[in-house]
Structures are given as structure tokens and as C-alpha cells.
Amino acid sequence: MAQLTFREAISRGIAQEMRRDDTVLAIGEDIGAAGGVFKGTVGLFEEFGPVRVRDTPISEQAILGAAMGAAMTGLKPIAEIMFSDFFAVCWDIVVNEIAKSRYMTNGQMTFPLVIRSGNGGGLRFGAQHSQSVENWAMMVPGLKVVVPSNALDVIGLMAAAVRDPDPVIFLEAKSLYASKMEVPDGDIVDTLGSAKVLRQGGDATLVALGAMVPKTLKAAEELAAAGIDCTVVDVRSLVPLDTTTILREVAATGRLFTVEENPRLCGWGGELSSIVSEEAFYDLDGPIVRITTPHIPLPAADALEDMAIPSVERIVATVTTSMGA
Amino acid sequence: MTTTTSTALDLDAKLELYRVQVALRQFEKRAYDLFLENYVKGTSHLSLGQEAIAAGFAAAMRSDDYTFATYRGHAHTLARGVPMTPVLAELMGRTNGLMAGKGGSMHLTSVEHGVMGSYAIIGAHLPIACGAAWSAQYRGTDQVAVCFFGDGSTNIGAFHEALNFAAIWKLPVVFVCENNLWMEYTRTTEITAVPNPAADRASAYGLESIIVDGNDVDAVYAVASAAIERARAGEGPSLIEALTYRHGGHSRADPGKYRPDEEVAQWLAKDPIPMYHARLLAEGASEELLVQIELEVAAEVDRATEEAKAGPTPGADLLMKDVWADGGSAWRN
Ligand SMILES: Cc1ncc(C[n+]2csc(CCOP(=O)(O)OP(=O)(O)O)c2C)c(N)n1
Ligand SMILES: [Mg+2]
Numbered sequence: 001m002a003q004l005t006f007r008e009a010i011s012r013g014i015a016q017e018m019r020r021d022d023t024v025l026a027i028g029e030d031i032g033a034a035g036g037v038f039k040g041t042v043g044l045f046e047e048f049g050p051v052r053v054r055d056t057p058i059s060e061q062a063i064l065g066a067a068m069g070a071a072m073t074g075l076k077p078i079a080e081i082m083f084s085d086f087f088a089v090c091w092d093i094v095v096n097e098i099a100k101s102r103y104m105t106n107g108q109m110t111f112p113l114v115i116r117s118g119n120g121g122g123l124r125f126g127a128q129h130s131q132s133v134e135n136w137a138m139m140v141p142g143l144k145v146v147v148p149s150n151a152l153d154v155i156g157l158m159a160a161a162v163r164d165p166d167p168v169i170f171l172e173a174k175s176l177y178a179s180k181m182e183v184p185d186g187d188i189v190d191t192l193g194s195a196k197v198l199r200q201g202g203d204a205t206l207v208a209l210g211a212m213v214p215k216t217l218k219a220a221e222e223l224a225a226a227g228i229d230c231t232v233v234d235v236r237s238l239v240p241l242d243t244t245t246i247l248r249e250v251a252a253t254g255r256l257f258t259v260e261e262n263p264r265l266c267g268w269g270g271e272l273s274s275i276v277s278e279e280a281f282y283d284l285d286g287p288i289v290r291i292t293t294p295h296i297p298l299p300a301a302d303a304l305e306d307m308a309i310p311s312v313e314r315i316v317a318t319v320t321t322s323m324g325a
Numbered sequence: 326m327t328t329t330t331s332t333a334l335d336l337d338a339k340l341e342l343y344r345v346q347v348a349l350r351q352f353e354k355r356a357y358d359l360f361l362e363n364y365v366k367g368t369s370h371l372s373l374g375q376e377a378i379a380a381g382f383a384a385a386m387r388s389d390d391y392t393f394a395t396y397r398g399h400a401h402t403l404a405r406g407v408p409m410t411p412v413l414a415e416l417m418g419r420t421n422g423l424m425a426g427k428g429g430s431m432h433l434t435s436v437e438h439g440v441m442g443s444y445a446i447i448g449a450h451l452p453i454a455c456g457a458a459w460s461a462q463y464r465g466t467d468q469v470a471v472c473f474f475g476d477g478s479t480n481i482g483a484f485h486e487a488l489n490f491a492a493i494w495k496l497p498v499v500f501v502c503e504n505n506l507w508m509e510y511t512r513t514t515e516i517t518a519v520p521n522p523a524a525d526r527a528s529a530y531g532l533e534s535i536i537v538d539g540n541d542v543d544a545v546y547a548v549a550s551a552a553i554e555r556a557r558a559g560e561g562p563s564l565i566e567a568l569t570y571r572h573g574g575h576s577r578a579d580p581g582k583y584r585p586d587e588e589v590a591q592w593l594a595k596d597p598i599p600m601y602h603a604r605l606l607a608e609g610a611s612e613e614l615l616v617q618i619e620l621e622v623a624a625e626v627d628r629a630t631e632e633a634k635a636g637p638t639p640g641a642d643l644l645m646k647d648v649w650a651d652g653g654s655a656w657r658n
Contacts, residue, residue, distance in 0.1 A: 025463065051463070057493065059486035062452045066490065069456020069470070072441060073391070075463065077456075092483075096446050097453060105434040105442065106424035107647035141656075142648055165650035193658060241657040275657075 009151035010040040013158030028080025060090035084119040099142030122175030126300035149213035156190025173211035193240030201229030204255035219315035254285030372400035374572035377597035381545025396431035398443030409629035419636030448483030458498035477508025497556035523566035539567030
């Protein structure tokens with residue numbers, strides 16, 4: 001066991017896979033000797049050298065194009081897009097090329113690649129360096145989307161993403177990079193498409209993702225103290241989506257709250273609400289409630305950003321009001 | 326302009342270059358007819374007049390080298406040895422198509438022939454070709470990636486990102502700009518800061534400025550061989566500008582009326598196929614042999630047409646297949 005930060009878990013997960021398989025390579029801006037802008041690749045350059053851990057120019061299309069071309073010819077690249085906001089300058093490669101080429105070629109090609117990216121707010125970086133883009137990625141057929149909420153899951157899901165034969169968008173919540181937890185030694189391999197029930201309670205089911213998970217757990221503790229006992233589910237993977245676990249946990253309590261960092265429209269919770277309404281309507285004892293960032297660009301000022309992103313207080317207040325307590 | 330002596334290839338090899346060009350020409354003429362007859366749906370972009378580039382490069386490539394083409398990719402696909410029937414059937418949306426009808430004219434791909442896709446978003450495949458070249462470099466396979474694109478494509482960011490990337494990583498990739506003077510309906514010199522859209526940009530990436538007569542298949546073959554050899558030897562990428570002209574419009578039934586008649590006439594006089602026909606006669610080939618090649622190709626095109634037309638249209642079983650590597654499309658449990 002060792003105390004590991006979320007950011008250390010990223011390099012540990014990548015190193016675990018690079019040791020196992022020499023077709024796994026890492027590329028990105030400043031990921032080599034510098035160890036990454038968020039220090040998510042510290043130690044990789046020293047262990048694996050400049051051929052397998054390679055710095056790139058500021059050329060997001062070239063980075064992802066290179067990853068795609070390498071993946072279709074037998075390698076398993078892990079490419080970094082420093083801030084997920086920068087997907088906007090290389091989205092063509094992600095959406096039109098990587099996501100569609102297997103289908104278009106009638107299965108002639110596979111793309112075993114991972115694109116990791118710092119995602120979300122909380123760092124007061126303003127509207128162009130704080131977006132939560134999980135909903136962008138989720139709506140594109142052909143992409144798997146993984147969003148871990150803690151260091152242990154980072155390692156296991158990174159391993160699962162690298163081993164998966166399909167393209168995986170791996171979103172790292174920037175506000176969690178410094179978070180710490182005890183992580184066992186040895187190899188850790190998780191599975192994509194499995195949600196985790198983190199807490200069981202009889203009154204309501206709160207479903208959260210990424211940086212919203214620790215906040216939701218905290219909120220659940222406060223709610224429990226006030227007499228509302230909540231189940232908390234960490235979605236972990238938007239595609240594939242573990243609807244079995246979610247539907248079961250919603251049926252058990254009769255109430256669903258989603259806690260989403262993405263702006264309101266077309267957030268993952270909207271899709272989840274639709275699934276639950278269609279398939280578990282008669283299990284519901286009250287309306288589904290979505291707790292999201294409002295539909296605005298994120299402001300930079302700490303006071304404003306804190307109002308925008310769902311907070312522990314907002315989760316507690318919304319659940320309390322909706323439960324009629 | 327790079328010139329070549331025509332001693333690099335023996336007569337048999339040149340006859341094969343002739344056959345390939347004639348095949349590309351006759352295939353695409355048939356594809357156009359089938360389009361007018363509504364057998365070919367959607368859109369299609371023909372390389373009529375530009376065949377020497379695809380033929381010359383394919384001849385210089387090793388069978389395990391990689392081709393990256395654009396939506397104007399029928400010629401590049403066929404030139405690598407992909408049979409006519411699956412290509413035509415793909416254009417017609419049949420299950421015996423190269424991708425069972427799921428890709429269409431603009432996305433021809435045959436991994437077993439090294440045709441690593443045809444890409445319909447301008448510029449996108451230049452970085453992807455870099456990736457295949459990077460992979461060959463890492464795996465130590467000596468494979469080379471050859472990436473074709475148009476003059477208009479030199480003005481998109483991906484072109485510049487890819488050129489710089491390939492140069493700094495010394496990737497075994499050959500970028501081939503088919504300068505047919507037109508970006509869709511706009512003359513490329515009117516929207517480009519330099520007269521030669523590729524060659525004049527080469528120095529910005531530390532590369533040699535290379536222009537070749539893209540209608541002379543021997544010249545193309547010579548330039549291609551040199552660039553591919555350089556890439557295979559680990560000396561890095563090349564950027565080649567091949568001057569050519571499309572005989573028809575940009576796509577579908579575009580009559581190409583925006584082009585001055587004299588310009589079209591001047592380039593029709595430089596049609597690569599009659600030019601090569603004349604050269605082969607001068608170099609000792611018999612007219613009978615050349616006519617025989619043309620007739621054999623015509624029979625092949627007829628056969629492919631019948632086989633493609635006989636192909637079944639795809640059923641629902643294909644619709645939900647192969648989003649994922651497991652063959653399916655499930656996004657939830
Ligand atoms: C990013 C993007 N912008 C615009 C288009 C529409 N488009 C398709 S072909 C084309 C012209 C390309 O000209 P060029 O690169 O010279 O190739 P050519 O068609 O002459 O072979 C354009 C603008 C596109 N497919 N992708
Ligand atoms: Mg052009």
C-alpha cells in the first residue's frame with residue numbers, strides 16, 4: 001500500500017502498461033523530461049526513454065493523427081491533449097477519423113489508442129481552460145469515454161483503456177490531480193463499462209462522475225446526518241455505460257439525482273434520465289433531478305466559478321428540497 | 326522541373342505502367358457512366374487526367390508500404406492492386422463492395438493492399454500518414470507511407486502541422502501534392518500566398534522544393550523512387566508537387582465550366598495516356614500490343630461492372646456491425 005495522488009496514479013498506470021507491452025507509447029506536449037504540464041507523466045521519460053515517451057510540437061491535429069496512424073498499424077499510443085478544451089482544434093481527427101474509420105472500412109481497421117486529457121474546472125482558469133467536455137465525447141458513435149474519480153480507479157481504468165482495442169477518451173479531472181488515497185501495490189486492472197456503488201442508502205440514488213464524485217459523497221454524508229440516506233453511484237465510464245447497475249440502484253430507492261460538471265444541455269445526465277424514464281418509470285417515486293453547471297461559459301473568478309459548478313451545498317440543498325424534507 | 330531519362334525502367338515495366346493508367350482511365354469512365362445511370366449514388370470525384378501520379382507512385386512502392394488518399398482516391402486504390410469489382414461495387418453500395426457499402430466512393434480502404442484509407446476531410450490524412458510512418462519507424466520495418474492530396478489542401482492547418490511533425494521526427498513519409506490548379510471551383514493561385522502551393526512551402530520545413538510533371542509517368546516514377554528510397558533509408562520525409570489537371574469537373578456532374586476553354590484544351594493535349602502511348606511506340610512497343618492491353622482492360626471493366634451490378638444490396642445485419650473491435654455497436658449493458 002502507498003499513498004498516491006491522482007496525478008501520480010496516471011504515470012503509475014501508464015508505466016504499468018508500458019512495462020507489459022512495448023507497443024504502448026506516450027506522446028504529447030511537454031510530457032517527456034518535463035513530466036507533463038499537470039505532472040501526470042513524471043518518471044516515464046526516465047524509465048522508458050525518448051523513443052517511447054516523446055515530446056511533440058503544439059500540433060494537436062498532428063498528435064492525434066499520429067496516434068491514429070500508429071494505432072491502425074499495430075501500436076497502442078497514449079496521446080495527451082493538455083487541456084480538454086483543446087479538443088476543439090483537433091476534433092476532426094477524433095470525431096471524423098478515429099471514431100468512424102472502423103465502421104466505414106467494414107471492420108478492416110482497429111484503433112487501440114487512448115487520448116488522455118485534463119478536464120473540467122475548479123482551478124480558476126477561465127472559460128477556455130476549464131470545460132467539462134465529457135458530453136462532447138459521449139455523443140460521438142465510436143468513442144469510449146472514461147472519467148475516473150480517484151487514484152485507484154485511474155490506474156485500473158488506464159490499464160483497461162490501454163488494453164481495450166477501441167479508442168478511449170480518458171478524462172482526468174484537473175481539480176482531482178492533487179487528491180490522495182491508499183493504493184495497493186502491484187498491477188491493477190479494472191474493467192470499462194462498470195459503475196461503482198460507493199455508498200448504499202434507502203432514500204435516493206445520486207449518480208455522479210469524475211470530480212463530482214467526492215463532492216457527492218460528502219453531500220451524502222451531510223444528508224445522512226439530516227436523515228436522508230443516499231446511495232452514491234460513480235458512473236466511471238460513459239461509454240460503455242453500466243445501465244444495469246444504475247437502473248438497479250434507482251429502482252432500489254425510487255429517486256434519481258444526477259450530479260454533472262458539464263453545462264446543462266445534452267449533459268450525460270440527460271441521457272441517463274431518458275433511459276430511466278423509459279425503462280424504470282414505474283420504479284420512480286418522484287421526478288428525476290439533474291444538478292449541473294448552468295448553461296454558461298465558466299467564469300474565472302473563484303467566487304463565480306464556485307457558484308457555477310455543483311457544490312456540496314447545492315447538492316445537499318437540491319436533494320433536501322426535492323425529497324420534500 | 327525534374328526531368329528523367331526513360332532508362333530507369335525496362336519495356337515490360339513500362340507496359341505495366343501503361344496498363345495501370347489505362348485501367349484507371351477506363352474504370353473511372355465507367356464509374357462516371359454508372360453515376361449518370363444512377364447506379365453510383367452520392368458523390369464521386371474522378372482522377373481522369375491525373376492517372377500518371379497514382380500509377381507512377383504505386384509502381385515505386387513496396388507491397389507493404391502504406392497509401393493514404395483523399396476522396397479523389399479511386400485511382401490510388403486501384404493502382405495498389407485492389408481489384409476493380411470490389412471498388413465498383415463499393416461505389417454502387419453493394420455487399421461485394423470493398424467495405425460492403427459502408428464507406429462509399431470517398432473512403433476506399435483495403436488494408437491488405439496497404440491502402441490505409443481515403444479521407445474526405447481536407448488535410449486530415451496528412452497527420453494520420455505521419456502516424457503510420459512513425460509506427461514503421463518504431464517497429465523498424467522500413468515501410469514508407471505515401472500521402473496524396475490536392476493543391477487546395479496546402480492551405481489547411483493540418484498540412485502544416487504534418488509537414489513540421491514529419492520533418493522533426495524524420496518520418497518515412499512522402500507527401501504528394503497533386504496540383505491540378507483548382508480547388509473545387511476556385512483557382513488555387515488566387516487563394517494561395519505563393520505560386521507553387523507545395524513546393525514553395527517546402528523550405529519552411531527544411532525540405533527540398535520538388536516539382537514534377539505529373540502527366541509523365543516515367544518522371545513521376547523516378548521522383549517517387551528517389552523519395553521513397555530516401556524515406557526508407559531513414560533520411561526523412563519529402564514533399565513533392567506533381568503538376569497535372571483534371572479533365573472533368575470537381576465531382577459528380579460538375580461540368581467544370583469555370584475553367585477557360587484554352588486551359589482545358591492545352592491540358593487535354595498533355596493527356597498522360599496518349600503521351601505515354603506515343604513514347605512506348607517510339608521505344609519499340611508494337612501498336613498491336615498496346616491495343617491488346619486496352620482491350621484486355623476494357624474486358625476487365627465490363628466484367629467488374631457485371632459483377633458489381635450482381636452484388637446484393639446490404640441488409641440490416643451490416644447496419645449495427647463493427648463500430649467496435651468486438652464487431653458490435655453496444656454502448657450500454
Ligand atoms: C475541411 C474541409 N473543407 C472543405 C471541404 C470541401 N472540399 C472538398 S474537396 C475540396 C477542394 C479540394 O481541392 P484540392 O485540395 O485542390 O483537391 P482536388 O479536389 O483538386 O483533388 C473542398 C474545398 C472538405 N471536404 N473538407
Ligand atoms: Mg486541386
